[in-house]
Amino acid sequence: MWRAVASNALTLLIVFLFLGGGLILWGKRSYETTGPLEQAICVRVEPGSNMTKISRKLETDGAISNGTIFRLGADYSDKSDQLKAGSFLVPEGASMRDIVDILTRGGASTCGTEIVYRIGVTRSEFVLRELDPATNRYVEQAAYDPAGDEAPEAFAEPLSRADTRHRIALAEGVTSWQVVEGLKQVSVLTGDVVELPAEGTLAPHSYEVRSGDTRGSVIGRMAAEQDAILEEAWKNRVDGLPLASKEEALILASIIEKETGVPEERRQVASVFVNRLKQGMRLQTDPAVIYGITKGQGVLGRGLRQSELRRETPWNTYVIAGLPPTPIANPGRASIEAALNPAETDYVFFVADGSGGHAFAETLAEHNANVAKWRRIEAEQDNQ
Structure with a gap:
């Protein structure tokens, strides 16, 4: 009898072990x-x-x-x-x-909520947006201009949450003064910027920041990024450029950045200025003249006057020979690379073509014809 009981108990134990093992395997799976x-x-x-x-x-x-x-x-x-x-x-x-x-x-x-602090050339904008998991794209919830508007109520709750992401986005062509003024408006950052960063030394890019980060540390990241971009582009530069240093490359890149908003044109614009430097021609670039007036502190907001084109300043490239003494903005990677690897052309002139781009020319006669065409387009636009 005891032998039968023991046999049954052993059988039950084996069954339980088998079931338990199966249950563990099922759970693991x-x-x-x-x-x-x-x-x-x-x-x-x-x-x-x-x-x-x-x-x-x-x-x-x-x-x-x-x-x-x-x-x-x-x-x-x-x-x-x-x-x-x-x-x-x-x-x-x-x-x-x-x-x-x-x-x-x-x-x-x-994922979740993100606030993007966009620091632009003509204006800044702070944007509240939410990630849509289904499309993995952000959907804008609210936005405002920190220079003149009060923050919408929608920003209050996300600003108080620890899991809200914060991102600073610098547009290509912003000046260092604009960057510092924009960072002053970002309430999640702390501390002051003791010294205005040298023009051109901050990389236009998107930077994720955390609440409590210092403005100085963010500036440091921007400067380190630009250093790395410039160093790489300088190592890969083409031969025969009329540029003596990385600093001169940065100056030229900033002019290219301000002269065109069309990505495909950057290397052509670069070729015009490189050809002019090689031939000893003055650069005659309006954005540099404007920088001599504004020092990068805001937008001129009007056309240049003839008196301003004749006035001698270190940045008036209609008067001075060669490059101005400093960059006139913070150029992006593409403009830096264009300055150090321009297109191979004989162009020495360009003017707006009415489509957002430019018409390029090798001779003064071709350039004058392009200018006349642009004047007609301007007149037609003014009469509309």
Whole structure:
């Protein structure tokens, strides 16, 4: 009898072990396999949250099939107490293991709300936008000009949240003065800029910042980025350029930046100025004259007067020979590369062509014909 009982007990133990092992394998497979999420979502983890709360939310959102397995998997991988506050993008089909990794790895938020501080040439704009997980594109919620407008109420709550991302975007061609004035308006930054950065030394780019970063540290990042861009472009420059140093390359690049907004024209514009420098011709570039008037502090807002074109300043390239003494703006990578690798042309003139671009010429006669054509276009536009 006891032998039968022992045999039955052993059989039951084997069955339980078999079932337990199967259950563990099923749980492991469920934890690691493709999840039920059909469309990417943004998961916000509040400060002080825990895996229990998150698992319930994920079940409600249809991101996981079993909250218990999700929590057990997090426990087993020693990640239950590693949740990071923020907003995180969870892609479609993400497994429970993937989601645990996304929510515990740390770093900046990957979705949710973002405030972009755009510092432009003619105006600045602060934009509140939200990532649409379905398209992985940001949708604008509100915007305003910090120079003259009050911040919309929509900005208040995101500015108070730790998981809101902040990004500073510098337009190509902004001056250092414009950058500093723009940074003064960014309320999440701290500290003062002690000294105006040298013109041309800040890279137009998009910079993610955190609340509490100093303005000085952001300026430092911009300067380091421009140094790296200029160094690389200088190493890859073509032979025979009439440029004695990286600083002269930066000056030329800034003029190219201000002369054209058409990306395809940059190397042609660069060729005009390089050819003029080689031939000893004056550069005769209006943006440099304007910089001599404004010193980069704002926009002139009108056309140049004849008296200003004749007045001698260090930046009046109608009067001085060669390059002006400093850059006239902060050029972007493409203009720096164009200055150091211009198109091979014989052009020494260019003028607006009425389409947003320019007409280029090798001779004064061709240039005069292009100018006459532009004058007719201007007159037609004025009469409309």
